[in-house]
Amino acid sequence: MSSKLRDSLARDGFVRIPSAIGADQLEALRAACQCVARLARTGDWPHVRTLPKQFPPWNADISEGIWGVQHLMHPDLPYHDTFAASYFAPYIITAVTDILQCSPDDLVLELYNLLIRPDADFALRWHRDDIGPDVSAQDELERLQEPMLHAQWNLALYPDQSLVVVPGSHMRSRTEEERCADPFEDNMPGQMIVTMEPGDIIFYNNNILHRGVYSSQAERMTLHGSMGIVGADPARARNVLQHGIGAWVGRCDFSKMQDHTNDQDSSALADDMRSRLVAMGSGQVLSFSQPFDE
Numbered sequence: 033m034s035s036k037l038r039d040s041l042a043r044d045g046f047v048r049i050p051s052a053i054g055a056d057q058l059e060a061l062r063a064a065c066q067c068v069a070r071l072a073r074t075g076d077w078p079h080v081r082t083l084p085k086q087f088p089p090w091n092a093d094i095s096e097g098i099w100g101v102q103h104l105m106h107p108d109l110p111y112h113d114t115f116a117a118s119y120f121a122p123y124i125i126t127a128v129t130d131i132l133q134c135s136p137d138d139l140v141l142e143l144y145n146l147l148i149r150p151d152a153d154f155a156l157r158w159h160r161d162d163i164g165p166d167v168s169a170q171d172e173l174e175r176l177q178e179p180m181l182h183a184q185w186n187l188a189l190y191p192d193q194s195l196v197v198v199p200g201s202h203m204r205s206r207t208e209e210e211r212c213a214d215p216f217e218d219n220m221p222g223q224m225i226v227t228m229e230p231g232d233i234i235f236y237n238n239n240i241l242h243r244g245v246y247s248s249q250a251e252r253m254t255l256h257g258s259m260g261i262v263g264a265d266p267a268r269a270r271n272v273l274q275h276g277i278g279a280w281v282g283r284c285d286f287s288k289m290q291d292h293t294n295d296q297d298s299s300a301l302a303d304d305m306r307s308r309l310v311a312m313g314s315g316q317v318l319s320f321s322q323p324f325d326e
């Protein structure tokens with residue numbers, strides 16, 4: 033059966049759900065994010081995305097500033113229950129099961145991070161998350177035709193115009209122009225700035241050709257999550273593991289999640305999704321799917 037959400041995502045490579053959360057949730061999440069962003073900027077939370085580095089691994093050297101806070105559900109981070117409640121919220125689970133055409137019993141816990149205003153203007157180069165720039169056009173196309181085994185989203189808490197995409201590029205290999213373009217090209221043919229209002233969610237295919245362009249002057253607090261399904265290939269496991277979740281996920285206590293939209297089933301679902309991640313990750317050797325960029 034088709035759905036509007038799935039059809040838009042399949043056609044464009046991204047889809048917007050406007051005003052997905054209420055004013056109370058927005059305020060609660062803003063307060064939680066302000067707190068963890070402050071901790072991260074002062075060096076009191078070591079798991080951060082540091083400038084000027086685009087891809088993991090990031091170390092804890094924040095001398096040039098940061099652009100993200102990692103591991104929002106980490107049991108040692110304040111407000112981890114609030115973040116877990118938003119990750120496992122019905123509005124996410126409903127959308128993800130629709131997009132992946134699966135049952136909640138198939139879902140796998142993956143990443144939950146926060147993207148914030150960088151301390152200096154900063155941009156990511158054009159990329160696809162799981163496919164490097166040097167693959168042949170044929171390999172690129174084959175990789176893009178593989179079935180979708182995870183869903184990725186941005187939930188904006190402030191107006192956000194940082195994500196730039198080339199709509200439809202998740203279905204085709206790069207054109208010669210895209211291949212030869214400056215990695216920081218500001219005017220890629222067909223590019224579109226994804227505009228989000230507070231409370232909006234964007235689901236996007238992380239292999240769409242995209243980049244981030246960040247202003248140090250514009251507040252940004254955008255929750256950045258992904259969920260997988262059982263049966264994902266080793267490349268996906270690598271992508272999840274490279275963010276280091278394995279070191280702490282076993283200590284999460286999901287019984288205390290707080291969100292009036294969550295019920296008891298959310299805790300059980302969270303436990304099950306964590307178990308599936310651990311099973312998926314067992315036996316995996318830690319390695320990185322993108323070349324180090326420093």
Ligand SMILES: O=C(O)CCC(=O)C(=O)O
Binds near residue numbers: 156161
């Ligand atoms: O800032 C964003 O919304 C996109 C981030 C991104 O492209 C990435 O982390 O690979």
